[in-house]
Amino acid sequence: MSTDPYEPFRQEVRNILGEALRSMGVEQKVEFETPDPNIADMAFPCFPLAKVLRKAPKAIADELAAKIAPSALLERVWAENGYLNFKVNGDHLVKDTLGAIISEKRDYGAGEPKSCRVLLEHTSVNPTGPIHVGRARNPLIGDTLARCLRKNGYPVTTEYLVNDVGKQVVLLTWGVEHVPSSEVKPASDRQKVDHQLVGYYQRANELLESDPEVEKQVAEMLRAFENGDPLVIEKVRATTERMLDGIKESLTRIGVVLDQYTWESQFILNGEARQVVERLKLSPYAHEEEGAWYLDLSTFGIHGREQNFFFTRSDGTTLYTTRDMAYHLDKFKRSDLMINVLGEDQKLGQAHLLAALKILCEEKAPECVYYSFVSLPEGRMSTRKNVVVYLDDLIDEAEDRAFEEVRKRRVDLSEEKMRQISREIGRGAIRFNIVRVQAEKQLTFRWEEALNFEGNSAPFVQYAHARCCSILRKAGEFTHSFDPRLLNEPYERRLIRVLAQYPATVRDCGERRRIHLMPVYAHEVASALNQFYAYVPVLRSGEHQNARLTLVEAAMWVLRGSLDCLGLAAPEEM
């Protein structure tokens, strides 16, 4: 368990304030807020007490201020505008924060190791084409959340449920088998398997609509598949596997590697989906209509046209959500906490799934993180209609742009080194730009924003890190100094205050699943570092040098940690 430098201060305020309140006859949990740092470090609003004590908030604040003397940890306690304000002892904060970071290094901010096994399902895009930037929001949210949870001490397994069942993948497989390559235009001229195969899928879709013979063949194949024909199932799986290879390659390029892949067809082949059907049929909520079975979920808060959840077709075959239930029952055995990262279109399906799991008397339930779709300025993306920006193209563009920037300023580096840095920057810019926005906000993809390398962006943070490395590289060996008297500049104090907030930020991102706060925080650290850098010399600063080098090293560890939570590389030069 790492140190949270702010915790002793919070504890102190809770103690002395609680005591002061009790002496005034108020028994309550002490809740204080964190105001603008220019005002105070911590603040207690006295307004809610006005009614209880029948006094003006100002008077209450004055009275509290009179009761509380400054302490070793709190250098100033004062009343202002109906608040009781606290200023922490800055010297104490400097020593504690720098001391904690330098001794804990990459573990600073990490949570205590936990035994709760987390199974985080993300990505799970249909393998009918290359992953596009709309769907890329899923792996980026999922991977970032996984990293934040791991930082908090959770053992996390990430998993992709591969949809190798159903009309889409059957159609893809039919297309690969029957469409002549002369009729196919691939997604791009690259040799990547998913870019090659998607053309067959798109052409097959066209043929399906225009040619009744094709419709017949596909229906036939689908029927064989639904009846469990192992040959057909195997063929479809083989095609999706090829497509998935391409998708995996794209994911790897943006730094997303999943731990496990589970194939949906497995739950048909091993009979577990069938078992779900049989169990559901026994429930009092189950009804049958022309051979098709459904659950009436009106007592589960689902009403109207949505209340009937069909779990079999009239021919007895299973439906997607039924197989998803089998998958979840399987996950229950392997984990203590399940998190699913899903597109907002999945909400109803998940509501059905949650209700159905309750009907089966299952106590566990997955927790879901939903995200809104990314659209293009001209509208929604669609692989089928070829209205898309593929992730591969975005990555290429980002790396090219980054390469231009690196070449402009670093004539000294080898071509290979410049390429490596460009990859780290390009990939980072994409990840940062998508993760910085709250998942539930709709996002319109714009090239100029996705390729932003300034201000609130990954390169801004990476650059701050590289600056730290550069100074430390030039400094060579030095002796750490945590002497607050040597770190008195306002920009030094501000930077230290920000560094002290890292453990709390990590907790928020992981425990509250609010990963978009990490880019906000990382930008804040980088910004504080850049201001410090601009105004305070480090090298050749005489008696201050060791203390400032210590601060630079501390900033480097925190920047590195933040970048790591975000899945961004921390280049030492750029």
Add this chain to the structure above:
RNA sequence: GGGCGAGUGGCCUAGACUGGAUAUGGCAGCAGCCUCCUAAGCUGCAGGUCCGGGGUUCGAAUCCCCGCUCGCCCGCCA
């Protein structure tokens, strides 16, 4: 028609769950800063009916109600 989510300067965005002091940053714009640790940077200026209207409250971007706009869903698809 019903359900869910979002609406914050020209554009993007934090804050909302847990109401509290002058609403956070960035992009674009304007004006400055490289004899000094990488200017992907720093400083300053300008820019706001927090979608609209009611309500609750000492106090509302935040909570409640009504409406508007946008997205998603309402298949024996996945």
